[in-house]
Ligand code: SF4
């Protein structure tokens with residue numbers, strides 16, 4: 001019998017299998033590359049509420065809307081924790097538009113997700129991504145991150 005290549009991206013995998021059942025290629029394809037998870041967040045210790053700022057990680061390329069060194073991100077930025085289906089408790093920290101959070105909550109991917117539209121640019125056209133909108137942490141005083149809380153993100 002022919003062995004199935006486990007690295008293959010299965011047709012409409014996001015509709016038929018769980019996050020845990022995805023192989024590495026499917027897991028990576030699920031990311032819409034919006035960049036929102038690269039923004040610094042502040043958490044109110046009393047209420048647990050999370051506030052998003054428009055300040056982004058120093059490795060983020062604002063114009064290309066991607067990490068400058070995705071392969072070595074964990075070594076270069078220790079605070080950057082690669083997502084995994086083993087740690088779904090951190091998903092609440094992700095934006096409501098994030099595909100991992102959407103699927104973990106039983107919702108459907110929107111029209112602008114590249115897997116649905118077949119086009120990476122729709123995540124920018126729909127205003128979901130942070131392309132050209134954020135400010136690098138290299139350019140701000142990180143002791144005053146609260147000044148950069150931005151509800152539009
Ligand atoms: S918020 Fe989610 S979909 Fe957007 S870049 Fe981060 S992991 Fe990918």
Ligand code: SF4
Nearest residue numbers: 038057060067073080
């Ligand atoms: S290291 Fe890369 S992936 Fe991680 S937060 Fe920074 S820009 Fe984003």
